[in-house]
Amino acid sequence: MASKQKTVYVCSECGAETANWAGKCPNCGAWNTLSEFKTEPALRRGEAGRGRGFQRPKKISELDTSAEIRFTTGISEF
Structure with a gap:
């Protein structure tokens, strides 16, 4: 559902x-320098990515990580 246009006054x-x-x-x-302008409403959360090349989620085991560059920090985990 689209929201209505907003009015902004610009000097x-x-x-x-x-x-x-x-x-x-x-x-x-x-x-007397303010002029009225109508603006497009901002997209609500969740609407921004709709209709733009949606991909289904993948399992972690299906991801290709061979192209990732890994850096050594010298800090051991434990």
Whole structure:
């Protein structure tokens, strides 16, 4: 389900963005410089990767690790 568009007000003097319209820019203090813009809603968590080359999970034993470069740290585990 897509969320609705958001409205952002951008100052034509300094480029500051604010969620609410005001007569005076809260950043630079210029009067009557805020213009209204509609923005695309941000993707919700879980929606960002949908429809982009989905692959099924693999078992660890099925992964090819031969191409991985391993570095020795000199620190023993135990």
